[in-house]
Amino acid sequence: MKKKLLAILSAACVLCLSMVLLAGCSSGGDGASQGSEGGDAAGSDAFTLTVGFDQGYPPYGFVGDDGNFTGIDLDMAKEVCERNGWELKLEPIDWDAKDALLNSGGINCIWNGFTMENREDDYLFSEPYMLNEQVVVVKADSGIASLDDLAGKTVITQVDSAALDVLSDEENADMVALKGSLKELQTIGDYNNAFMQLESGMVDAVACDLSIAAYQMAAKPDVYVQLDPLSTEHYAVGFKKGDDELAKTISDTLKAMYEDGTIKELCDKYAEYGVSYDNWVLK
Structure with missing residues (x-):
């Protein structure tokens, strides 16, 4: 009788242990699934190109009559982002704070009629695009x-x-x-x-x-x-030293925009503001 009781108790313990292990495996599976979904979501998050610009610098970056930011450089940045699947964030800045913002990560490029000559030691530049x-x-x-x-x-x-x-x-x-x-x-x-x-x-x-x-x-x-x-x-897009891949991607995209006529359309759009397609140099 004692042996039979011990056998019953042993079987019950094994059953309980199995249920605990099964629940643990099930919980671990849900956690892995959620982690995977979270990873996929993080992986699918678009890169954000944060463009620093002077909002009082027409025709490259300024506040339009409708109160929104506009300008040929901002339009180019928008098109580049759309073609690469990036998000675009326009960040109006105090011009004398641009270096601190770039180095701190507050912006990741300066795209605003930015002259590259005599600044090559301080920034990484895209290929020059405008004379x-x-x-x-x-x-x-x-x-x-x-x-x-x-x-x-x-x-x-x-x-x-x-x-x-x-x-x-x-x-x-x-x-x-x-x-x-x-x-x-x-x-x-x-x-x-x-x-x-x-x-x-x-x-x-x-x-x-x-x-x-x-x-x-x-x-x-x-x-x-x-x-x-x-x-x-010449004008070029300015980056923090080391952002070579980003600079190359933007340069290559601008070349493609020149090839398919998008650059000419943008230059014509801002011709009344003094922009000349004849001054475009990135081909």
Whole structure:
């Protein structure tokens, strides 16, 4: 009788242990399935291209009449993201904070009429895509007809801009002489305010990118005139050092957009803002 009771108890224990093990296996299976689903979801999450840009920099990045961000560079970024299955995040920035944001990961590229010359040591760049010049704009009735006429005048440009770099180039004798002849070289946060100061007479000239000059002169053709260029350069997309794969993907996508005519469509869209398809160089 005792042996029979022990046998019954042993069988019951084995049955309970089997049920526990079975439940554990079932629970582990659900956990693995959820983990797999979570992994698939994470794997399918689109890469987000966070573009840092100056929202007061038409025609490359600015606030349109509808209150939304627009500009040829932003349109190109949107198309590049769509073709690569990426998400696009537009991040308006203070231009003098761009380096800190790029290095901290707050943005992963600068795409905003960004001149690459003399910045190659600080950034990784895409292949250059647009020819540009640094020029000086004055009021049509100012009596200033050449760079030599800027002697004793006040010139303004954007802080940390390519125009400022050109005018401050101590290895360029012409620029050293030009800057030395000025009454003052001022800097300001954005070009819209720079041109407001020019129109009001607070400054005598604005040094800026060719496209910025073309945009302002197209808007007010009887108010401004452009002097001879200070320098010739190129625009490219700027990245943190080491982002070679991202830079190559964007360069390759822009080439494809040139081949299928998308770039021409975008240049034509912004032609009234001073963008010229003839200045496109990435082919």
